[in-house]
Amino acid sequence: MEAYEQRADTHVTYFEVTAALAFSIFATAAVDVAVVEVGLGGRLDATNVLTSSVSVITGIDIDHTEFLGTRIGEIATEKVAIVGRDGTLVTGPLPEQAIEAVTQHVESSNANWIKFGVDFAVEDAVVAVGGHQATIEGIFGRYEDLILRIHGRHQVDNLATSIATSELFIGQELDHHALALAVESITSPGRLEVVSRRPVVILDGAHNVQGFRGLAATLLDEFPALGWRLVLGIRGERDVEELVAPLNGLVSVVYATQAEDDAALDAADVAAKAGTALGVVAEVAPNVKEAIALAQQSAGSEGGVVVAGSLYLVGEAVAEFSSSRDRTSEAHVRFDAPRFDDTDDDGDEYVDRFDELDSIE
Structure with missing residues (x-):
């Protein structure tokens, strides 16, 4: 890497290195499907070297303005650049401010645009224990009474978007039982995650205005009106009051x-600005744990605590509640992937190493 930097007279970022390593591992393992999240923006992001079967934009709002611009239209231009020709x-x-930029790129790249509310939709969603019960009208099928055990109504919209994406990827209706x-079984650690009950403690990685609106x-x-105590930590070039x-x-x-x-x-x-913006007392604590x-x-046993403002903050908060966060599921062990290859690349008989391990006592 150092030799490349000297030869190219450029600096390779940590994200670029880790992205390259990940892609190399994926290629070596010959993965069938990779779900890759953009690091920042899209147009100049390291992940944009990939040619995707389906590209997804769940939403657009003001964030990372020092890199992406200060207006929704500018940010939309950066994000939609992940969509390649055809x-x-x-x-x-x-x-609404994002529509023009997305439309221009879709038209110039001759892309197929599948829209929320037009091509797929949330038909119904009600609050249920620990989340929502929703019916999704997909592209190829209608999926009734899905139980999504994560908080936040916007997560139902994200679910609908992910279902439509999956349908397009495989080109057909999804298996209803498997779905x-x-x-x-879906979890979203650090995103409106309830980690304690007395008092109620919620960890939320909200770090932009869109995230705080959702929170x-x-x-x-x-949730009931609990007079929430807010543990707040913010990073980067962000307007605390607006946030x-x-x-x-x-x-x-x-x-x-x-x-x-x-x-x-x-x-x-942060304390001074947040206290003024919210009209409440704001204290300073030396670290996340305290x-x-x-x-x-x-808060006492009947109150509520919200930890928000930064994924780094929530990452440290997780350690304080780690024993209460395990939620295992059968979703990834009940369905065995079909195996079509009985020999390896050299023509030798294929050996399932996991079966070997199972036989060892």
Whole structure:
């Protein structure tokens, strides 16, 4: 890598190196399907070296403005560039300001655009225990009464988008039983994740305005009014007041802190700005663990605590509740993948090493 940097007179980022390693591993393993998430934007992202069968944009909002631009249209232009010539694009709900940029790229690349609310939709969704029960009208099929055990109404839209994407990928209706089992097993660690009950503690990696809007809507629609204590840590070039504004009226106290992250904003500055924006008392805690402890003590057994503002913050918070987060599922062991090859590349008989391991006592 150092030789390449010297020869090309350029710097290779950590993400570029890890992406290249991942793609190399995928190629060596000859994976049948790879679901690859863009790191930042899309047009210049390391993942954009791939040619995808289906490209997906779940939503677009203001984020990473120092790289992607300050307007929705600019950000949409960066994101939609993942769609190649004659490609297929699936989009979730998009803001009106993004439509023009997406339309221009789709037309110029002769892509097939599958739209939420037009080609597929959420037919019905109601709050259920731990999440939602939803009926999705897909492209090739209708999927009734799916149980999605994660919080946030926007996650139902994401589910519909993922179902449409899967249908397009395989070119047919999905197996209803397999889908229902898979959906019920879905987890989203650190995304509106309830990790404690007395008090209720929610970990949410919301770190942009869109995420905080979703957090606020979920607290209003899916939880009782608990006078939430907010453990807040923010990183990067973000407007603290704008970020936390959706939580106005929902939060009673802010405990600002910093994760072990070089890009974390100063906790005292975050406390001052968040307290002013929300009109509440804001205290500073020296670290994530103590911030959570203070918030829990303040909430008591009947209150609620939200940890939000940064994935780094939530990552550290996870360690405080790790024993309560295991939720195993049969979804990935009940269905065996068919094996079509009985010999390897050299013509030798194929040996299932997992069967060998099972025979060892």
